[in-house]
């Protein structure tokens with residue numbers, strides 16, 4: 001388990017779980033018998049790495065069957081942020097075209113959409129770096145000017161910024177979960193700003209009138225809003241990243257965030273919203289389906305949620321069937337890093353997505369990691385037929401981005 005420092009783990013929660021095994025004189029905790037009975041060993045959860053004894057086939061899918069547009073990647077990020085809010089125009093770049101193109105070619109990725117292209121001079125740099133030399137391989141989205149959201153005249157400033165971003169070459173707008181979970185009335189302080197706050201109406205409208213889709217991340221997995229305890233199915237993930245928990249404090253509930261988002265979707269019917277991470281409720285496909293039915297101006301994307309989709313393969317298969325024209329391929333891939341194995345850009349990541357979509361394999365890992373990083377379960381392939389694969393892999397995204405295929 002990358003990043004999970006064993007000592008930290010023992011220090012916080014392990015101490016309670018394995019209290020009996022932690023006496024200073026104790027030998028290897030795994031060998032210590034529990035007080036409850038002979039032969040019962042203690043084992044740290046972090047050390048448990050069961051190997052499946054299932055004899056089932058393994059389909060290698062080194063290349064997607066059809067060319068791919070990955071609608072959800074991060075090749076740059078705003079260099080400065082405070083209390084979770086990205087500030088200023090300066091961007092930090094995580095890759096060069098030369099570092100990602102070979103992987104793209106090997107994996108049949110025709111195009112990568114860098115959602116976090118920032119704004120102003122940062123945006124121009126991102127476009128200069130990726131799109132200018134490789135116009136047919138990269139697309140860049142812009143982001144809101146959070147640092148100006150508390151100032152006078154923000155509505156107009158933001159709408160104008162969207163128009164200038166379009167002129168500079170941005171093809172859409174990305175909204176991180178900043179909105180709803182980090183942005184505050186005085187930008188980084190004060191009460192949280194609501195997702196449906198009126199000050200953003202001009203931004204959503206500008207995107208609609210300029211044919212720029214809005215890729216929006218709202219809320220997070222349902223488990224992130226619950227206590228990090230032994231009942232939490234993402235216990236290890238949250239224990240590893242305590243700052244990912246939105247339980248308590250002044251955070252709204254997951255349902256409140258999604259409902260505020262829905263009011264935005266209803267208020268701006270001419271704007272196309274790409275609801276990232278399977279509408280941010282992959283745990284509840286019935287609800288995501290209702291949203292897609294209610295709001296024809298939306299589509300969803302798969303990034304970092306095949307773990308959720310793949311553990312409910314029958315429901316997922318029906319979902320893909322029913323909404324085959326409104327699901328976009330995306331991974332949330334980030335070059336480099338070790339913290340989130342389910343998102344590290346590279347061959348292994350894409351092979352798992354392709355295997356999930358194309359094969360009917362049983363019970364395999366949803367991330368290239370020794371321990372499933374989002375929760376201790378495995379997934380099943382949904383074996384989509386070719387016409388649906390073609391739509392998911394690129395046709396739906398090409399339409400959303402107004403590209404010619």
Ligand SMILES: [Zn+2]
Nearest residue numbers: 072074303332
């Ligand atoms: Zn993302």
